[in-house]
Each structure stands twice: as C-alpha cells, then as structure tokens.
Amino acid sequence: MFNVVIVEDEVPALELMKYIISRNSHYNIQGEFTNPIEALREVPNLRPDVVFLDVEMPNLNGLELAHRLLLKLDDLQVVFTTAYKTYALDAFEVNAVDYILKPVTPASIERVAQRLLKNHHPKTSAVEMGRTAHIQCFGDFEVRSARGEWVRWPTRKTEELFAYLLCHAGKEMSKWRLADLLWPDMDEERASHNLYNTVYRLKKILKEHNLGMELLKRNEGYTLDSRSQRVDVVVFQQYDFTLPEDQIDIEQLEQLCALYKGPLFGRKDYLWKVSLEEVYAKQYRMLVRTLNREDGKRQAWSRMEQRLHAFLLIYPLDEEMNQAILEVYERSGNRDLMMKHYTQFELGCRKELGIDPPQAMRDWALVHVHGNT
Structure with a gap:
C-alpha cells in the first residue's frame, strides 16, 4: 500500500480526488493540502511514498513544488494532475511517475498504481504487516x-x-x-x-x-x-436492506456505498451473474438515494456532489442521478457547473443512445439552466 499526500488548491477537485483515491486499495491517504506553501513545509515530515500535485496553483506551482520536495525527499514519487496536456513534458522533466488529465477518474488512479507497483516498493509498516488478502x-x-x-x-x-x-x-x-x-x-x-x-x-x-x-x-x-475475510459482495449479502429508516446507521451505509465500484465482476461473462448484478445495482442505488436524502436535509451539497460523481463514473447516463446532481448544483449556487453538466449529459445521450434527454429533464433545463420561463 502506498502512503499518499494530495496537494490541490481547488476544494471540489481535492474532495473528488480524495474520494476516488480512498476507494483504491493500493493507497492510504496520509494528508491533504490546498496551500502549496504549507505542503512544502509539512510533506517532508509525513514522508509519503507518493504525492499528487496540481500543476496550476498560485504562489508556488506544482512543478516548482515538486523540485523543492525532491531536494528533501529523494525517493518521493511524484504524480501531476492538470487540465492541460501541454504540461506533460514539463512533468517528465522533474522525473514524475505520471501525469493525470483532469477530471481524475478511478481508471487513471489505478493506472498510476500499476506503474508505481512496477518501479517502487512502498514502505512496510507494522499495520501493513497485518494486512489481509x-x-x-x-x-x-x-x-x-x-x-x-x-x-x-x-x-x-x-x-x-x-x-x-x-x-x-x-x-x-x-x-x-x-x-x-x-x-x-x-x-x-x-x-x-x-x-x-x-x-x-x-x-x-x-x-x-x-x-x-x-x-x-x-x-x-x-x-x-469466508468469515475471516472481508469481501465486498459478502458485506452486501449480510446487510439488511429492509431496515426501517429510524434504524439505519448512516456511517454503515457510507461504508457499503464505498464498497460498490461497479457491476458485479465487471466484464466477466458469467451467465449466472446477470440476475445478481441487477440486485446489487438496485441496492447501490438505494444506498445513494438514502444518503442523498439525509445530506439534503442537512444541505450537505458537497458530500452529495461527491457521491453522485462516484455513481455517474459507473453509470454516466443514469437519468435519475444526473437530474439529482443538476439540482445539487442549483441549490449550492453553482450555475456554471450546472450548465456544463447538462450540456455534457445532453451530448452523451445523443452520442451513446441516439436520443435527447427525457422531456421532463429538458423542461427542467429550460427553466433552470437556460433561464427560460
């Protein structure tokens, strides 16, 4: 397991990175910073295996921060995140392991993990020695x-x-x-x-x-x-999804939700898995709905946005959850993201499905996205 520090000055991007990285079993997040000056001061004390650095940051950009950190930690592995491909060559000038184009995805984080595994042996701690399969x-x-x-x-x-x-x-x-x-x-x-x-x-x-x-x-x-081993599908089997709302443990639901990383066994073509896959997908949807409802009561829009992003990384054209994230953007006052997301969803529907978004969503967009009444 690689000990990781994330340096990203934009809070929404930082939260998304934390969420995706924490769901990958190769990583353990040691720290996070939005201020590169603070990161320069504190990261050497943490001594991580890997640091994810945003390239475009005020006061001290990611490339310069990497140079300075490597002077103090010569075995540090650097991964850059950027919205621009033009930074790729600069990234490799400082001997970066990789660079990731934003928005960060589970696939890109896994790609980095595989590259790290090939050329680096992470520090073994007492905790890691006790790890299970x-x-x-x-x-x-x-x-x-x-x-x-x-x-x-x-x-x-x-x-x-x-x-x-x-x-x-x-x-x-x-x-x-x-x-x-x-x-x-x-x-x-x-x-x-x-x-x-x-x-x-x-x-x-x-x-x-x-x-x-x-x-x-x-x-x-x-x-x-399998009693001595924690397995995602077994945990789902053991949870009682019929519990009444007043008996639900929100923290437990969050843990269940984090376990679901995609359809059962991914692209494996097991014929017997089809009906089970549908059951688990419905249970995952139920978890997301319940947690979103609870966060909505508390106006925890950022947490809802993270959860919906994770859902849409798996099911990008799901109508219900795309509508939900549009409403989160509206309620949190983020009109630019609302407009951008609707445009992407509309293009995705036309490109992948050959259809327009459903009429109800188009009517909603006319009022809330395009400002027509």
Whole structure:
C-alpha cells in the first residue's frame, strides 16, 4: 500500500480526488493540502511514498513544488494532475511517475498504481504487516494475497467457481448444481470429474495465497467459509436492506456505498451473474438515494456532489442521478457547473443512445439552466 499526500488548491477537485483515491486499495491517504506553501513545509515530515500535485496553483506551482520536495525527499514519487496536456513534458522533466488529465477518474488512479507497483516498493509498516488478502467483486474482479500479489488462476473455471462461491458464501452448494453451472453441455460423469479437479485447484490457491478462506466438503456439495475475510459482495449479502429508516446507521451505509465500484465482476461473462448484478445495482442505488436524502436535509451539497460523481463514473447516463446532481448544483449556487453538466449529459445521450434527454429533464433545463420561463 502506498502512503499518499494530495496537494490541490481547488476544494471540489481535492474532495473528488480524495474520494476516488480512498476507494483504491493500493493507497492510504496520509494528508491533504490546498496551500502549496504549507505542503512544502509539512510533506517532508509525513514522508509519503507518493504525492499528487496540481500543476496550476498560485504562489508556488506544482512543478516548482515538486523540485523543492525532491531536494528533501529523494525517493518521493511524484504524480501531476492538470487540465492541460501541454504540461506533460514539463512533468517528465522533474522525473514524475505520471501525469493525470483532469477530471481524475478511478481508471487513471489505478493506472498510476500499476506503474508505481512496477518501479517502487512502498514502505512496510507494522499495520501493513497485518494486512489481509484483498478480494474485490464489484467492478473489476480482483484477488490479491496479503503481500499484494495478484492471484494467477490455473484455469478460467477455477476463477469462475471461486466467483460463484463468493456470491453464495457460507451456503452449501450442490456439486451437481456446480457441475451443471460450469459445464452445462458436458455429460454428468465428465462434468463431475472436472469439478473435482477444479475444487482441488481452488483449495490449493486458497492455501498457497493465504486468502483467509476455506472450501469445505459438505454432504453432496461444498461450502466456502469466508468469515475471516472481508469481501465486498459478502458485506452486501449480510446487510439488511429492509431496515426501517429510524434504524439505519448512516456511517454503515457510507461504508457499503464505498464498497460498490461497479457491476458485479465487471466484464466477466458469467451467465449466472446477470440476475445478481441487477440486485446489487438496485441496492447501490438505494444506498445513494438514502444518503442523498439525509445530506439534503442537512444541505450537505458537497458530500452529495461527491457521491453522485462516484455513481455517474459507473453509470454516466443514469437519468435519475444526473437530474439529482443538476439540482445539487442549483441549490449550492453553482450555475456554471450546472450548465456544463447538462450540456455534457445532453451530448452523451445523443452520442451513446441516439436520443435527447427525457422531456421532463429538458423542461427542467429550460427553466433552470437556460433561464427560460
């Protein structure tokens, strides 16, 4: 895990970066600064692995700040953020690891992480030594050992079996159902033989990578015991989404919301995941609605904006959440962002879907965006 400091003079951009970086398991945010002079004074004391620097800052720009920090921390990894491609060459003149064009996205932050992993070994702390394996099912399917090593699956079916069992953790799954699920067109005897071999491979992977799980033989089936490992999809399964509003723990909802990074298993083409994917997407939407409703009562517009940005990074043309963020911009008095966002959504609808925004949103935009009455 890389210890990170962010230096960004614009608060909305800083909040968005914090939100996206905190959702990536490669990073631990140590500090944040909106004032580059203060950052120059304090960052050497924090001794981070990586610093994300905005290039365009008053008093001391990101390029000069990087030069000065590197004089004090010669092993510091620098990543620049900028709205202009023209700064790219300047960024590499100070031996930057990478530069990111704004707006920052989860994909760009992950790209930086992969580059850092190739050329830098982060400091190992006592906390990190106690880390558990990392298993992510929402968004890309990621499985890494406690040492941060990616699991290399011996076969695609071994990976798929693990994915399916994660979605049914703690439940006994019939071996006949598993065989039919993985090899639907194969005769029973061969499918059963393949399942036996795949289970053996999976047990070996779980043990060799110390994933904190055990695959148990139960009567005529198997059970994945995941109790010692926190997995996003299992946490969703364990939460009671039927709780009445007066029993909801807002902090717990925030934690659940942060776990959802995209559709179940991303682009994996598992046929059985389709119905489950719809369920989890609906639950995520429910979480966002509930949290937005609570923040609306408190007029916490900045927090609502961050959450809606995260949702729209996953589902960019969702009508409900695009309408919601337009209303947040209006209520917070940010007319320029409201106009820009509606224009982008309108273009996206036409380019990706070949249609205009829904009539109700167009009517709303006529009044609130274009100022017609």
